[in-house]
Structures are given as C-alpha cells and as structure tokens.
Amino acid sequence: MGRGGIVASPRDISNLSALLLIDEEEFTVRYTELSGGKTQIRTGDDGNCIFFVRDIGCAVHRAKPAVCRAWPFFRGNIVDPESLEQAKGFCPGISPFVSHADFAMQGRKYLSEHKLLASDPTCEANTLILS
Numbered sequence: 001m002g003r004g005g006i007v008a009s010p011r012d013i014s015n016l017s018a019l020l021l022i023d024e025e026e027f028t029v030r031y032t033e034l035s036g037g038k039t040q041i042r043t044g045d046d047g048n049c050i051f052f053v054r055d056i057g058c059a060v061h062r063a064k065p066a067v068c069r070a071w072p073f074f075r076g077n078i079v080d081p082e083s084l085e086q087a088k089g090f091c092p093g094i095s096p097f098v099s100h101a102d103f104a105m106q107g108r109k110y111l112s113e114h115k116l117l118a119s120d121p122t123c124e125a126n127t128l129i130l131s
C-alpha cells in the first residue's frame with residue numbers, strides 16, 4: 001500500500017528504527033507526524049507514504065507497520081460482510097469466492113499468529129482488531 005495515514009505504534013517505530021539503524025527519537029522526528037492524535041508515517045508531496053517507492057514498492061518491507069501487514073484482514077472486513085464484498089472489488093488478493101465466515105476465521109488466525117492484534121487503540125490503527 002502506498003497511501004498515507006499509516007499509524008505507527010511504538011512497536012512499529014522500534015522495528016522501523018532498528019531496520020534503518022537509527023534511534024527511535026531520530027526516526028520519530030524524521031519520518032513521523034502526529035495526526036488525529038496518533039503517530040503516523042509522514043507522506044511525500046504526492047500524498048503517499050514516504051517509504052513508498054514507485055515501481056519498487058515498500059522500502060521498509062521487512063519492518064513495515066502492523067497496519068500494512070494486516071491487510072486485507074482489517075477490522076471492517078472481518079466484522080462486516082458488506083465491507084468484505086467491497087474489498088473484493090478492488091483487491092485481487094481476496095478470493096471472490098471466499099465466504100465472510102471463512103475470511104473472518106482465517107483473518108483472526110493470521111493476525112493472532114503474526115502478532116498483529118491491537119492491544120492499545122490509543123496508539124494503534126483503528127483498522128486493527130483488538131486482541
């Protein structure tokens with residue numbers, strides 16, 4: 001994903017600063033901004049995430065934030081069948097044949113196994129479901 005609005009939790013910032021070999025304070029100053037009360041990854045002039053490189057993709061793939069790892073298992077898609085149907089329309093990674101029940105079950109399993117469940121909604125993305 002390349003759009004802005006990517007929430008960076010303290011754990012995300014720890015992972016990203018380690019990848020970039022800088023301390024968390026420097027990472028926060030250089031690459032984040034406060035928006036809607038949460039720390040988000042800065043965007044470039046094109047409105048995309050500052051780590052999005054056209055024709056290449058994510059420059060921080062190995063440490064990308066939880067919200068980037070969680071797609072398509074966002075809370076909306078897991079709790080709302082209509083949201084999932086809409087997502088099927090634009091995301092080729094979602095099988096058009098998957099039932100909402102199966103999608104939700106697979107999503108919760110994936111998020112749990114990859115430690116992508118939210119635990120603190122004050123600093124984590126609203127799109128992540130809570131543990």
Ligand code: SF4
Nearest residue numbers: 001049051052058068
């Ligand atoms: S961190 Fe990577 S995957 Fe996430 S929005 Fe930025 S470029 Fe996309």
